[in-house]
Amino acid sequence: xxxxxxxxxxxxxxxxxxxxxxxxxxxxxxxxxxxxxxxxxxxxxxxxxxxxxxxxxxxxxxxxxxxxxxxxxxxxxxxxxxxxxxxxxxxxxxxxxxxxxxxxxxxxxxxxxxx
Amino acid sequence: xxxxxxxxxxxxxxxxxxxxxxxxxxxxxxxxxxxxxxxxxxxxxxxxxxxxxxxxxxxxxxxxxxxxxxxxxxxxxxxxxxxxxxxxxxxxxxxxxxxxxxxxxxxxxxxxxxxxxxxxxxxxxxxxxxxxxxxxxxxxxxxxxxxxxxxxxxxxxxxxxxxxxxxxxxxxxxxxxxxxxxxxxxxxxxxxxxxxxxxxxxxxxxxxxxxxxxxxxxxxxxxxxxxxxxxxxxxxxxxxxxxxxxxxxxxxxxxxxxxxxxxxxxxxxxxxxxxxxxxxxxxxxxxxxxxxxxxxxxxxxxxxxxxxxxxxxxxxxxxxxxxxxxxxxxxxxxxxxxxxxxxxxxxxxxxxxxxxxxxxxxxxxxxxxxxxxxxxxxxxxxxxxxxxxxxxxxxxxxxxxxxxxxxxxxxxxxxxxxxxx
Numbered sequence: 099x100x101x102x103x104x105x106x107x108x109x110x111x112x113x114x115x116x117x118x119x120x121x122x123x124x125x126x127x128x129x130x131x132x133x134x135x136x137x138x139x140x141x142x143x144x145x146x147x148x149x150x151x152x153x154x155x156x157x158x159x160x161x162x163x164x165x166x167x168x169x170x171x172x173x174x175x176x177x178x179x180x181x182x183x184x185x186x187x188x189x190x191x192x193x194x195x196x197x198x199x200x201x202x203x204x205x206x207x208x209x210x211x212x213x
Numbered sequence: 214x215x216x217x218x219x220x221x222x223x224x225x226x227x228x229x230x231x232x233x234x235x236x237x238x239x240x241x242x243x244x245x246x247x248x249x250x251x252x253x254x255x256x257x258x259x260x261x262x263x264x265x266x267x268x269x270x271x272x273x274x275x276x277x278x279x280x281x282x283x284x285x286x287x288x289x290x291x292x293x294x295x296x297x298x299x300x301x302x303x304x305x306x307x308x309x310x311x312x313x314x315x316x317x318x319x320x321x322x323x324x325x326x327x328x329x330x331x332x333x334x335x336x337x338x339x340x341x342x343x344x345x346x347x348x349x350x351x352x353x354x355x356x357x358x359x360x361x362x363x364x365x366x367x368x369x370x371x372x373x374x375x376x377x378x379x380x381x382x383x384x385x386x387x388x389x390x391x392x393x394x395x396x397x398x399x400x401x402x403x404x405x406x407x408x409x410x411x412x413x414x415x416x417x418x419x420x421x422x423x424x425x426x427x428x429x430x431x432x433x434x435x436x437x438x439x440x441x442x443x444x445x446x447x448x449x450x451x452x453x454x455x456x457x458x459x460x461x462x463x464x465x466x467x468x469x470x471x472x473x474x475x476x477x478x479x480x481x482x483x484x485x486x487x488x489x490x491x492x493x494x495x496x497x498x499x500x501x502x503x504x505x506x507x508x509x510x511x512x513x514x515x516x517x518x519x520x521x522x523x524x525x526x527x528x529x530x531x532x533x534x535x536x537x538x539x540x541x542x543x544x545x546x547x548x549x550x551x552x553x554x555x556x557x558x559x560x561x562x563x564x565x566x567x568x569x570x571x572x573x574x575x576x577x578x579x580x581x582x583x584x585x586x587x588x589x590x591x592x593x594x595x596x597x598x599x600x601x602x603x604x605x606x607x608x609x610x611x612x613x614x615x616x617x618x619x620x621x622x623x624x625x626x627x628x629x630x631x632x633x634x
Contacts, residue, residue, distance in 0.1 A: 122621055126608060133609025137579055191363050201614035 100141060100183050100210035101190040106174040107203025109148050126198040134182060134193065142181035149175045174203050181210070222266030226259055229275045235350035237276065239324035241283060242331075243387040244307050245291070248349055249377040254286040255279070276321060284308060325350060326441045327387040329434075332376075333401040334385045341376045342401065343408040348373055350437075351430055361412050361427050399442070403451045403507060406434045410455050428459060439494070446498035450507030453494040457514030460487035472615040480521035488518050509538045513550075528557035545577050549586050561593035581610040585620060592627055600627055 112120065127145075134140040152168040168175065180197065184190050187209070194205040234255070241251035258279045272278040288308055332345040344358045359369035379385070390398040410431035435452040442448045464482035467473050495515060498508050513534045516527040535551035548571050556564025568587055577583040588603035604624035611617035 122618070125621060126617055129605045129609035131609070132605055133579070136606065136609075187368060188364055191365065195363055195612045196610055198614075198617070200612075201617070 099186065099190075100181060100212065101187070102208045102210055103180040103182065103190070103194050103197060103199075104176055104206040104208065105178050105180075105197065105199035105203060106172075106206065107177050107199055108174050109177065111202070113148075123198065123202070130197055131180075133196070134180065139182045139184050139189075139193065140180065141183045143179065145178040146176060177203070219267035222271055223263060225266065225271045225275055226262045229279065230259060230352065233276050233279075233321075234352040235325050235328070236321055236323055237280060237283065238349050238352075239328035239387075240280070240321050241287060242349070243324045243327055244310060245287060246384065246387070247377075247381045248328075248331075249374065249381070250287055250290050251283075252349065252352075254283040254290065257286045258282040280321065323441075324387060325437060326389055329402050329405075329438070330389060330398055331380055331385050331387045333398070333405045334380070335398075335401065336383055336385060337376050337379060338372075339401075339404075341372050342405040343412070344369060344373060345376050346402075346405050346434065347409055347427070347430065350434060353430070361409075395445070396447075399445060399447065402438065403447060406431050406438065407451060407455070407507070409434070410458075428455070428462075431455060432459060444501070446501040446503050447505040447507050449494040449498040450505060450509075450511050453491040453498070454507050454511035454514060456487045456491035456494070457511060457518060460484040460491070460518075466615065470615060472613070472619040474619070475517060476526070480518075483518070483521060485521075488521075491515070492518075504537070506538065506542055509534050509541075513538075526557075528554055532558050545571060545574050545580065545583070548574075549577075549583055552590070553586055556590050556593070561590045564590045565594055579610055581607050581612070581616075584610065588620075588623070592623075597627060597630070 112123070115123070131140065131143060134143075149168040152166075154165045154167060154169050156163045156165075177199070180193075182190065182193055184193065187207070190207050190209075194200055194207050197205050199205050237255050238248070238251050241254065242248045245251055261282050262275070262279060266272070328349055329346055332349060333342045337345065344362060347353045347358055348355070355370040355373055356366040358373075359366040362369065364372075389395075409427045412427055432452070432455050435448075435455050439448040439452045460483050461475070461478060463484065464478035464480075465473055491511065492515060495508065495511050498511075513531050516530040516534065520526050532551070532554040535547060535554050538547045539551055549568070552564045552567035552571070555567045565587075568583075568590065571577055571583070584603050584607035588600050588607055591597075591600035591603055601624060604620055604627065608617055608620045608624065611620060
């Protein structure tokens, strides 16, 4: 079954870290991705640019509205995702707990709706 | 807002809950065969106590009061469920028995051991035994257990409910097994308690066991089993093992919360009282001359603990103990720790050879301590490139941020040591 692991964390906190700490943080993600790949469960992943680059589009009553910024303003922002293919939710939770994002933010685990 | 009486009543109820929850559930479950209904009835009784006691005063025998109310609730539930006439005499009998116990000023009979044996019955899925014991004996809720076992709260709730239904419908006995069956059945109980203790430790490194917040509860359960079955050396062995590990809690983290591996820990931060108690238990167990897995593992911890006197770890003893453990256990964790001990006694290359034997074990591919042990031994043997790769795996699989940071430091130090080629 496919699960999307959505990483929510505080962008500001990351930006204000020292370069060394940032390096270490990114290296941890690299190692995590490597582990997912070796386990043969990785189906996709991307890191997102900060929310100040986000635009939100909505069409209502035939009128298109484009707003600067993310859909939801929150203390923690969606910063990236991993799409994994594992047997069940237990396995997905176990991978989510290993994601560095679970220690510096939160990881939302969502099963993918397969048609 | 609660008045003075309300606060006292709440305090009394909480104290009774802490002291007697498992005893009350065990007593009700043994007589009804129904764990879920016993828990429901008891939680209704506690709710009744919180609304009744502030007004009418705390009863002289709070346990008896709770038992009497729980009994009425449980009989109501049974009546609603079964309408057949033939069940009435049976209900009456049960009610009388519970009533008699509730009336007695003396203690309610202790059926907790019987409840534990039911929860760890071979017919119950091994993975749910520890959560089941934590819930029925200690009253922990499904959400708290789910977090500790890294399972979704909804799934944990369903699994617990299914296990309780199985106990009721399969007619699993609430009794202490016969002599012949005891060792095997006891092993399942001890394994469940140890699983609760070790939970959250999966990401710790090597021989060192980590510390979930369930550790204290597990030690409490270990004490209970050891006090109820003191002639079974493995009950003492398990308690000794948990106490040894618990004694090192303060030494496991540095001032900044960083991870400190066992070899780097300051023995003066180990809790002397826990170590002494563990050693006494081990000595007691050894006199019964029936070694077992938990006694051996506790003895390993004991050999680590001698460092507080001698300044060095008795690796020769540890290697022998792991040799003995390897003959009775197929656990890959034992095999990893044995390899680490071999490396200490006979050099990194010998340890790597022992680890190589495990390379085909699929259970280890995603087991962080295995990769951390590989990385450490490879680094010591000067196989820098392979060590870096093993560290990369260990880092990617780490759950505890302090352990992750520790492994990253080791990896970085390694890359720094590599001479430019």
